[in-house]
Amino acid sequence: MYDFAILWDWAAFAVRWVHVITAMAWIGSSFYFIALDLGLRKGPHLPPGAHGEEWQVHGGGFYHIQKYLVAPAAMPEHLIWFKWESYSTWLSGAALLMIVYWAGAELYMIDLAKADLAVWQAIVISAGSLTIGWLVYDTLCKSPLGNRPTTLMILLFIVLVAMSWGYNQIFTGRAALLHLGAFTATIMTANVFLIIMPNQRIVVADLKAGRTPDAKYGKIAKLRSTHNNYLTLPVIFLMLSNHYPLAFGTQYAWLIASLIFLTGVTIRHYFNTMHSTGKGPHWTWAVTVILFLLIAWLSTVPGHDSYEETEARELTSFEQRFASAEGFDEAHNIVLGRCSMCHAREPVWSGIRWAPKGVFLETESDIARHARDIYLQAGVSHAMPPANITDLPPEDRAKLVAWFRAAQNPVETPNEG
Numbered sequence: 001m002y003d004f005a006i007l008w009d010w011a012a013f014a015v016r017w018v019h020v021i022t023a024m025a026w027i028g029s030s031f032y033f034i035a036l037d038l039g040l041r042k043g044p045h046l047p048p049g050a051h052g053e054e055w056q057v058h059g060g061g062f063y064h065i066q067k068y069l070v071a072p073a074a075m076p077e078h079l080i081w082f083k084w085e086s087y088s089t090w091l092s093g094a095a096l097l098m099i100v101y102w103a104g105a106e107l108y109m110i111d112l113a114k115a116d117l118a119v120w121q122a123i124v125i126s127a128g129s130l131t132i133g134w135l136v137y138d139t140l141c142k143s144p145l146g147n148r149p150t151t152l153m154i155l156l157f158i159v160l161v162a163m164s165w166g167y168n169q170i171f172t173g174r175a176a177l178l179h180l181g182a183f184t185a186t187i188m189t190a191n192v193f194l195i196i197m198p199n200q201r202i203v204v205a206d207l208k209a210g211r212t213p214d215a216k217y218g219k220i221a222k223l224r225s226t227h228n229n230y231l232t233l234p235v236i237f238l239m240l241s242n243h244y245p246l247a248f249g250t251q252y253a254w255l256i257a258s259l260i261f262l263t264g265v266t267i268r269h270y271f272n273t274m275h276s277t278g279k280g281p282h283w284t285w286a287v288t289v290i291l292f293l294l295i296a297w298l299s300t301v302p303g304h305d306s307y308e309e310t311e312a313r314e315l316t317s318f319e320q321r322f323a324s325a326e327g328f329d330e331a332h333n334i335v336l337g338r339c340s341m342c343h344a345r346e347p348v349w350s351g352i353r354w355a356p357k358g359v360f361l362e363t364e365s366d367i368a369r370h371a372r373d374i375y376l377q378a379g380v381s382h383a384m385p386p387a388n389i390t391d392l393p394p395e396d397r398a399k400l401v402a403w404f405r406a407a408q409n410p411v412e413t414p415n416e417g
Contacts, residue, residue, distance in 0.1 A: 003405070009376055012099045019092035023239075026085035027232055033082075034229050038275035040067055049073060070215045075207040083197055090189035093239075097182055101175055102126065106318040107369060109175040113305055117170070125170060126179060130186045133163060137187050138194075141223065149223060156227065160184065160261055164254040173248035174241075174358065180257050181238030184231050191224040229272070233264035245358030246299040256295050263291050307345050311363045319368035325407035328368070330399050335361050335374060338390040375404035 040052025051069035055062060101108050105119045109126070117125070136159060145152045163183055167176035199217035206213040237260045241247040247256060266284040274280035305313075315323055322328065342349045343361035359373065360366045367374070377384040378392060379400040385392055 003408070005372055005375060005404075005408070006380060008099070008103070012096065015092055015096045015099060019089065019096055022085060022088035022092055023236075026089045027236070029082050029085055030228060030232060034225075034272065035275045036065065037067065038272055047072075070218055071203050071207055071213045075204065079204070081197070081200075083192060086189050086192040090185060093182065093185060097126070097178075101178065104372075106316065107372070109171050111170075111172040112313075112316065113309075114172075115170045122171070129163070129167075129179065130183055133159075133183045134187055134190045138190070146220075146223065149226070153227070153230070157258075157261060161254075161258045164257045168254035173250065173253040174245075176253055177238050177241040177248045177257050181235050181241075184235050184238070188228045188231055188235070191228055195224045196221040230265055230268050231261075233267055234261045237264075243357065245354055245356075246296075249354065249358040250299050250301045252298040252301055256298050259291050259295050259298075263288050266291070302345075307362055310360075310365050313365060315365055315368065319365055322368040322371040322404070322407045323364055325403060327399060327403035327406055331374070331403040332364060332367055334392070334396045334399060335367050335378075338385060338392045338396070339374075339378070341390070342385075371404055371407060374400055379404060 036054060039054050041054060042052050046053060046066065049068050049070065049072055051067045053064065053066045055064055057063070102123050105122045109122045110117050110119070137156065140146075140152060140155055140159075145155065160180070160183075164176070164180050167179050167183075170176075171179060199221045202217050203213040234257075237247075238257060241257075247253065250256070266288045270280040270282075270284040339361045341347065342352050343355045343359050343366075345355070345360055345362065347353065347355060359370055361370060361374070379397055382388060382397075
Protein backbone atom coordinates (compact mmCIF):
# COMPACT_ATOMS: atom_id res chain seq x y z
CA MET A 1 0.00 0.00 0.00
CA TYR A 2 1.40 3.38 -1.03
CA ASP A 3 0.61 6.42 1.02
CA PHE A 4 1.79 10.01 1.22
CA ALA A 5 4.54 9.36 3.81
CA ILE A 6 6.13 6.69 1.63
CA LEU A 7 5.94 8.75 -1.56
CA TRP A 8 7.27 11.82 0.27
CA ASP A 9 10.26 9.87 1.56
CA TRP A 10 11.02 8.59 -1.93
CA ALA A 11 10.72 12.15 -3.26
CA ALA A 12 13.32 13.23 -0.69
CA PHE A 13 15.55 10.33 -1.74
CA ALA A 14 15.23 11.25 -5.43
CA VAL A 15 16.03 14.91 -4.84
CA ARG A 16 18.95 13.97 -2.59
CA TRP A 17 20.25 11.71 -5.36
CA VAL A 18 20.12 14.58 -7.84
CA HIS A 19 21.75 16.89 -5.29
CA VAL A 20 24.69 14.53 -4.73
CA ILE A 21 25.21 13.97 -8.46
CA THR A 22 25.18 17.67 -9.33
CA ALA A 23 27.37 18.51 -6.32
CA MET A 24 29.94 15.96 -7.51
CA ALA A 25 29.94 17.59 -10.95
CA TRP A 26 30.30 21.10 -9.51
CA ILE A 27 32.98 20.25 -6.97
CA GLY A 28 34.86 18.12 -9.48
CA SER A 29 35.01 20.86 -12.11
CA SER A 30 35.86 23.46 -9.45
CA PHE A 31 38.77 21.45 -8.06
CA TYR A 32 39.97 20.64 -11.57
CA PHE A 33 40.10 24.25 -12.71
CA ILE A 34 41.77 25.43 -9.50
CA ALA A 35 44.47 22.77 -9.96
CA LEU A 36 44.76 23.64 -13.66
CA ASP A 37 45.04 27.35 -12.96
CA LEU A 38 47.74 26.87 -10.33
CA GLY A 39 49.68 24.46 -12.52
CA LEU A 40 49.96 26.70 -15.59
CA ARG A 41 53.47 27.29 -16.88
CA LYS A 42 54.80 30.06 -19.10
CA GLY A 43 56.48 28.91 -22.29
CA PRO A 44 58.51 30.64 -25.04
CA HIS A 45 55.96 29.99 -27.76
CA LEU A 46 52.73 31.14 -26.14
CA PRO A 47 50.42 33.14 -28.41
CA PRO A 48 49.89 36.86 -27.65
CA GLY A 49 47.73 37.37 -24.55
CA ALA A 50 48.17 33.82 -23.25
CA HIS A 51 49.01 33.65 -19.54
CA GLY A 52 50.22 30.07 -19.36
CA GLU A 53 49.79 26.53 -20.64
CA GLU A 54 49.71 22.97 -19.43
CA TRP A 55 49.95 19.54 -21.00
CA GLN A 56 47.82 16.78 -19.49
CA VAL A 57 47.27 13.12 -20.27
CA HIS A 58 44.03 11.29 -19.58
CA GLY A 59 41.98 8.51 -21.12
CA GLY A 60 44.65 7.55 -23.64
CA GLY A 61 45.05 11.04 -25.08
CA PHE A 62 47.01 14.26 -24.54
CA TYR A 63 45.46 17.67 -23.89
CA HIS A 64 47.17 20.98 -24.54
CA ILE A 65 45.49 23.72 -22.51
CA GLN A 66 46.21 27.44 -22.68
CA LYS A 67 44.78 30.19 -20.49
CA TYR A 68 44.21 33.80 -21.47
CA LEU A 69 44.28 36.01 -18.40
CA VAL A 70 41.84 38.54 -19.84
CA ALA A 71 40.65 37.18 -23.20
CA PRO A 72 41.98 35.99 -26.57
CA ALA A 73 42.25 38.40 -29.48
CA ALA A 74 39.08 37.02 -31.09
CA MET A 75 36.00 35.26 -29.82
CA PRO A 76 36.26 31.47 -30.37
CA GLU A 77 33.40 29.84 -32.27
CA HIS A 78 32.82 27.14 -29.65
CA LEU A 79 32.81 28.19 -25.98
CA ILE A 80 31.76 25.96 -23.08
CA TRP A 81 30.28 27.66 -20.01
CA PHE A 82 30.56 25.99 -16.61
CA LYS A 83 27.50 27.12 -14.69
CA TRP A 84 24.75 24.50 -14.59
CA GLU A 85 26.68 22.30 -12.17
CA SER A 86 26.46 25.11 -9.61
CA TYR A 87 22.87 26.08 -10.36
CA SER A 88 21.60 22.50 -10.29
CA THR A 89 23.37 21.80 -7.00
CA TRP A 90 21.80 24.82 -5.31
CA LEU A 91 18.32 24.26 -6.76
CA SER A 92 18.25 20.59 -5.75
CA GLY A 93 19.64 21.51 -2.32
CA ALA A 94 16.96 24.16 -1.84
CA ALA A 95 14.30 21.62 -2.83
CA LEU A 96 15.72 19.12 -0.34
CA LEU A 97 15.71 21.79 2.39
CA MET A 98 12.02 22.37 1.74
CA ILE A 99 11.10 18.68 1.56
CA VAL A 100 12.98 17.56 4.66
CA TYR A 101 13.29 20.60 6.93
CA TRP A 102 10.46 22.93 6.00
CA ALA A 103 7.86 20.20 5.62
CA GLY A 104 9.25 18.43 8.70
CA ALA A 105 9.91 21.60 10.72
CA GLU A 106 8.22 20.30 13.87
CA LEU A 107 10.57 17.33 13.96
CA TYR A 108 13.81 18.51 12.36
CA MET A 109 13.98 22.29 12.77
CA ILE A 110 12.10 23.53 15.81
CA ASP A 111 13.64 23.03 19.24
CA LEU A 112 11.18 24.26 21.86
CA ALA A 113 13.92 24.40 24.47
CA LYS A 114 15.63 27.08 22.37
CA ALA A 115 12.83 28.98 20.64
CA ASP A 116 9.06 28.44 20.71
CA LEU A 117 8.51 29.00 16.99
CA ALA A 118 5.53 28.38 14.78
CA VAL A 119 6.30 26.41 11.62
CA TRP A 120 5.89 29.48 9.41
CA GLN A 121 8.25 31.47 11.64
CA ALA A 122 10.94 28.80 11.38
CA ILE A 123 10.59 28.74 7.60
CA VAL A 124 10.82 32.53 7.34
CA ILE A 125 13.99 32.54 9.45
CA SER A 126 15.40 29.72 7.35
CA ALA A 127 14.77 31.41 3.99
CA GLY A 128 15.49 34.94 5.18
CA SER A 129 18.85 34.10 6.70
CA LEU A 130 20.11 32.69 3.39
CA THR A 131 19.19 35.90 1.57
CA ILE A 132 20.60 38.22 4.23
CA GLY A 133 23.82 36.22 4.34
CA TRP A 134 24.48 36.78 0.65
CA LEU A 135 23.73 40.51 0.91
CA VAL A 136 26.18 40.95 3.81
CA TYR A 137 28.89 38.95 2.07
CA ASP A 138 28.42 40.72 -1.27
CA THR A 139 28.57 44.13 0.41
CA LEU A 140 31.88 43.24 2.07
CA CYS A 141 33.35 42.03 -1.23
CA LYS A 142 32.31 45.21 -3.07
CA SER A 143 33.74 47.45 -0.36
CA PRO A 144 37.41 48.53 -0.30
CA LEU A 145 38.06 45.23 1.52
CA GLY A 146 37.84 43.58 -1.90
CA ASN A 147 41.41 44.80 -2.45
CA ARG A 148 42.54 43.20 0.81
CA PRO A 149 41.74 39.49 0.29
CA THR A 150 43.27 38.22 3.54
CA THR A 151 41.33 40.70 5.68
CA LEU A 152 38.19 39.90 3.71
CA MET A 153 38.61 36.16 4.33
CA ILE A 154 39.01 36.78 8.08
CA LEU A 155 35.81 38.86 8.13
CA LEU A 156 34.00 36.16 6.16
CA PHE A 157 35.09 33.62 8.78
CA ILE A 158 33.76 35.88 11.56
CA VAL A 159 30.42 36.13 9.74
CA LEU A 160 30.26 32.33 9.43
CA VAL A 161 31.04 31.86 13.14
CA ALA A 162 28.32 34.38 14.06
CA MET A 163 25.80 32.58 11.83
CA SER A 164 26.81 29.21 13.27
CA TRP A 165 26.18 30.49 16.79
CA GLY A 166 22.94 32.20 15.78
CA TYR A 167 21.49 29.15 14.05
CA ASN A 168 22.32 27.04 17.09
CA GLN A 169 20.38 29.42 19.36
CA ILE A 170 17.21 28.93 17.30
CA PHE A 171 17.15 25.55 15.55
CA THR A 172 17.92 21.97 16.52
CA GLY A 173 21.61 21.12 16.31
CA ARG A 174 20.97 19.09 13.17
CA ALA A 175 19.12 21.93 11.45
CA ALA A 176 21.68 24.50 12.62
CA LEU A 177 24.58 22.75 10.90
CA LEU A 178 22.53 22.01 7.79
CA HIS A 179 21.47 25.65 7.52
CA LEU A 180 25.04 26.85 7.94
CA GLY A 181 25.92 24.62 4.99
CA ALA A 182 23.01 26.04 2.98
CA PHE A 183 24.04 29.57 4.00
CA THR A 184 27.56 28.97 2.67
CA ALA A 185 26.39 27.15 -0.46
CA THR A 186 24.05 30.06 -1.25
CA ILE A 187 27.01 32.43 -1.17
CA MET A 188 28.95 30.11 -3.47
CA THR A 189 26.20 29.73 -6.07
CA ALA A 190 25.30 33.42 -5.92
CA ASN A 191 28.97 34.14 -6.65
CA VAL A 192 28.63 32.11 -9.84
CA PHE A 193 25.19 33.40 -10.86
CA LEU A 194 25.50 37.08 -9.91
CA ILE A 195 29.22 37.83 -10.22
CA ILE A 196 31.34 35.33 -12.13
CA MET A 197 28.97 34.60 -15.02
CA PRO A 198 27.88 38.25 -15.61
CA ASN A 199 31.54 39.33 -15.63
CA GLN A 200 32.36 36.65 -18.17
CA ARG A 201 29.44 37.76 -20.33
CA ILE A 202 30.79 41.33 -20.30
CA VAL A 203 34.17 40.06 -21.53
CA VAL A 204 32.50 37.98 -24.26
CA ALA A 205 30.37 40.94 -25.35
CA ASP A 206 33.50 43.13 -25.60
CA LEU A 207 35.22 40.54 -27.75
CA LYS A 208 32.26 40.27 -30.09
CA ALA A 209 32.14 44.06 -30.40
CA GLY A 210 35.86 44.29 -31.11
CA ARG A 211 36.64 46.04 -27.83
CA THR A 212 39.52 45.20 -25.49
CA PRO A 213 38.01 43.65 -22.32
CA ASP A 214 38.76 45.29 -18.98
CA ALA A 215 40.96 43.09 -16.77
CA LYS A 216 39.02 44.12 -13.64
CA TYR A 217 36.17 41.75 -14.46
CA GLY A 218 38.47 38.76 -14.41
CA LYS A 219 40.07 39.96 -11.17
CA ILE A 220 36.69 40.22 -9.44
CA ALA A 221 35.60 36.79 -10.67
CA LYS A 222 38.90 35.30 -9.53
CA LEU A 223 38.37 36.60 -5.96
CA ARG A 224 34.92 35.03 -5.73
CA SER A 225 36.17 31.78 -7.26
CA THR A 226 38.95 31.63 -4.65
CA HIS A 227 36.37 32.02 -1.86
CA ASN A 228 34.33 29.18 -3.34
CA ASN A 229 37.44 27.01 -3.43
CA TYR A 230 38.09 27.40 0.31
CA LEU A 231 34.43 27.01 1.28
CA THR A 232 33.80 23.75 -0.59
CA LEU A 233 35.13 21.22 1.93
CA PRO A 234 33.31 22.70 4.96
CA VAL A 235 30.04 22.71 2.99
CA ILE A 236 30.44 19.01 2.24
CA PHE A 237 31.04 18.30 5.94
CA LEU A 238 27.96 20.30 6.96
CA MET A 239 25.78 18.52 4.41
CA LEU A 240 26.93 15.15 5.77
CA SER A 241 26.68 16.19 9.42
CA ASN A 242 22.97 15.31 9.74
CA HIS A 243 24.01 11.63 9.58
CA TYR A 244 26.36 11.96 12.57
CA PRO A 245 24.85 13.04 15.90
CA LEU A 246 28.34 13.51 17.34
CA ALA A 247 28.60 16.57 15.07
CA PHE A 248 25.24 18.16 15.91
CA GLY A 249 24.12 16.59 19.20
CA THR A 250 26.16 18.85 21.47
CA GLN A 251 25.82 22.37 22.82
CA TYR A 252 29.10 23.14 21.03
CA ALA A 253 27.80 22.19 17.57
CA TRP A 254 28.26 25.81 16.47
CA LEU A 255 31.91 25.75 17.52
CA ILE A 256 32.48 22.41 15.79
CA ALA A 257 31.11 23.88 12.57
CA SER A 258 33.33 26.96 12.96
CA LEU A 259 36.46 24.84 13.39
CA ILE A 260 35.52 22.82 10.33
CA PHE A 261 35.90 25.98 8.24
CA LEU A 262 39.47 26.27 9.51
CA THR A 263 40.22 22.67 8.51
CA GLY A 264 38.85 23.49 5.06
CA VAL A 265 41.38 26.30 4.79
CA THR A 266 44.34 24.18 5.92
CA ILE A 267 43.49 21.27 3.61
CA ARG A 268 42.86 23.46 0.55
CA HIS A 269 46.00 25.49 1.29
CA TYR A 270 48.04 22.29 1.13
CA PHE A 271 46.62 21.20 -2.21
CA ASN A 272 46.64 24.67 -3.73
CA THR A 273 50.30 25.10 -2.81
CA MET A 274 51.14 21.64 -4.12
CA HIS A 275 49.44 22.34 -7.45
CA SER A 276 51.31 25.62 -7.71
CA THR A 277 54.81 24.61 -6.58
CA GLY A 278 54.82 20.82 -6.73
CA LYS A 279 55.21 20.51 -2.96
CA GLY A 280 52.64 21.14 -0.25
CA PRO A 281 53.34 22.53 3.25
CA HIS A 282 53.09 19.49 5.53
CA TRP A 283 52.45 21.59 8.64
CA THR A 284 48.89 22.05 7.40
CA TRP A 285 48.15 18.38 8.09
CA ALA A 286 49.39 18.67 11.66
CA VAL A 287 47.10 21.68 12.21
CA THR A 288 44.20 19.79 10.61
CA VAL A 289 44.68 16.79 12.90
CA ILE A 290 44.85 19.02 15.99
CA LEU A 291 41.64 20.80 14.94
CA PHE A 292 39.92 17.49 14.29
CA LEU A 293 40.91 16.11 17.71
CA LEU A 294 39.53 19.28 19.30
CA ILE A 295 36.30 18.79 17.37
CA ALA A 296 36.07 15.17 18.55
CA TRP A 297 36.52 16.31 22.16
CA LEU A 298 33.84 19.00 21.85
CA SER A 299 31.43 16.43 20.42
CA THR A 300 31.34 14.53 23.73
CA VAL A 301 29.62 17.42 25.53
CA PRO A 302 25.88 16.65 25.51
CA GLY A 303 23.47 19.16 24.05
CA HIS A 304 20.06 17.58 24.54
CA ASP A 305 17.39 17.72 27.22
CA SER A 306 17.62 15.10 29.93
CA TYR A 307 15.12 12.25 30.20
CA GLU A 308 13.47 13.94 33.19
CA GLU A 309 13.11 17.28 31.37
CA THR A 310 11.60 15.65 28.30
CA GLU A 311 9.27 13.47 30.38
CA ALA A 312 7.99 16.52 32.28
CA ARG A 313 7.48 18.68 29.20
CA GLU A 314 3.95 19.14 27.90
CA LEU A 315 3.35 17.53 24.52
CA THR A 316 3.17 19.82 21.50
CA SER A 317 0.12 19.72 19.25
CA PHE A 318 2.18 17.77 16.71
CA GLU A 319 3.16 15.17 19.32
CA GLN A 320 -0.32 15.09 20.83
CA ARG A 321 -1.74 14.09 17.46
CA PHE A 322 0.21 10.83 17.51
CA ALA A 323 0.11 10.25 21.27
CA SER A 324 -3.69 10.38 21.24
CA ALA A 325 -4.13 8.18 18.17
CA GLU A 326 -5.57 4.71 18.45
CA GLY A 327 -2.84 2.13 19.07
CA PHE A 328 -0.33 4.51 20.66
CA ASP A 329 -0.10 2.57 23.93
CA GLU A 330 0.79 -0.62 22.07
CA ALA A 331 3.23 1.22 19.83
CA HIS A 332 4.79 2.88 22.88
CA ASN A 333 5.40 -0.48 24.55
CA ILE A 334 6.79 -2.01 21.36
CA VAL A 335 9.28 0.81 20.85
CA LEU A 336 10.38 0.77 24.48
CA GLY A 337 10.93 -2.98 24.31
CA ARG A 338 12.62 -3.19 20.92
CA CYS A 339 14.24 0.18 20.20
CA SER A 340 14.97 2.23 23.30
CA MET A 341 18.01 0.24 24.43
CA CYS A 342 19.92 1.94 21.59
CA HIS A 343 17.83 5.07 21.04
CA ALA A 344 18.33 6.40 24.56
CA ARG A 345 20.11 9.34 26.09
CA GLU A 346 22.34 6.77 27.77
CA PRO A 347 22.20 3.66 25.53
CA VAL A 348 22.51 0.30 27.28
CA TRP A 349 23.24 -1.79 24.18
CA SER A 350 26.84 -2.97 24.18
CA GLY A 351 29.08 -0.96 21.86
CA ILE A 352 26.66 1.94 21.34
CA ARG A 353 27.54 5.11 23.22
CA TRP A 354 25.27 7.60 21.43
CA ALA A 355 21.78 7.18 20.06
CA PRO A 356 21.94 6.47 16.30
CA LYS A 357 21.25 9.65 14.26
CA GLY A 358 20.61 11.42 17.59
CA VAL A 359 17.10 9.92 17.72
CA PHE A 360 15.76 9.26 21.23
CA LEU A 361 12.84 6.86 21.75
CA GLU A 362 12.31 6.76 25.51
CA THR A 363 9.45 9.07 26.46
CA GLU A 364 5.95 9.54 25.06
CA SER A 365 7.15 12.81 23.58
CA ASP A 366 10.11 11.11 21.89
CA ILE A 367 8.00 8.37 20.34
CA ALA A 368 5.20 10.66 19.20
CA ARG A 369 7.70 13.12 17.74
CA HIS A 370 9.40 10.42 15.69
CA ALA A 371 6.22 8.65 14.60
CA ARG A 372 6.96 9.02 10.89
CA ASP A 373 10.49 7.64 11.26
CA ILE A 374 9.22 4.70 13.29
CA TYR A 375 6.55 4.03 10.66
CA LEU A 376 9.03 4.08 7.76
CA GLN A 377 12.00 2.41 9.46
CA ALA A 378 10.32 -0.28 11.56
CA GLY A 379 6.80 -0.47 10.12
CA VAL A 380 6.65 -0.55 6.33
CA SER A 381 10.35 -1.47 6.03
CA HIS A 382 12.60 -3.71 8.10
CA ALA A 383 15.49 -1.23 8.32
CA MET A 384 15.12 -1.12 12.09
CA PRO A 385 16.12 -2.81 14.28
CA PRO A 386 19.30 -3.57 12.27
CA ALA A 387 19.17 -7.20 11.11
CA ASN A 388 16.08 -7.42 13.37
CA ILE A 389 18.52 -7.91 16.23
CA THR A 390 15.82 -7.37 18.89
CA ASP A 391 13.47 -9.82 17.13
CA LEU A 392 10.63 -7.42 16.28
CA PRO A 393 7.84 -9.73 15.04
CA PRO A 394 5.67 -8.99 11.96
CA GLU A 395 2.55 -8.52 14.07
CA ASP A 396 4.26 -5.75 16.05
CA ARG A 397 5.39 -4.05 12.85
CA ALA A 398 1.78 -4.18 11.70
CA LYS A 399 0.70 -2.48 14.94
CA LEU A 400 3.21 0.34 14.35
CA VAL A 401 1.82 0.82 10.85
CA ALA A 402 -1.78 0.81 12.11
CA TRP A 403 -0.96 3.39 14.80
CA PHE A 404 0.70 5.82 12.38
CA ARG A 405 -2.09 5.53 9.84
CA ALA A 406 -4.69 6.01 12.54
CA ALA A 407 -3.02 9.30 13.43
CA GLN A 408 -2.89 10.28 9.78
CA ASN A 409 -6.54 9.45 9.21
CA PRO A 410 -8.38 9.96 12.52
CA VAL A 411 -11.92 8.66 12.72
CA GLU A 412 -14.40 11.28 13.86
CA THR A 413 -16.53 10.24 16.81
CA PRO A 414 -20.16 11.40 16.38
CA ASN A 415 -21.54 13.67 19.07
CA GLU A 416 -24.17 12.10 21.31
CA GLY A 417 -27.43 13.65 22.49
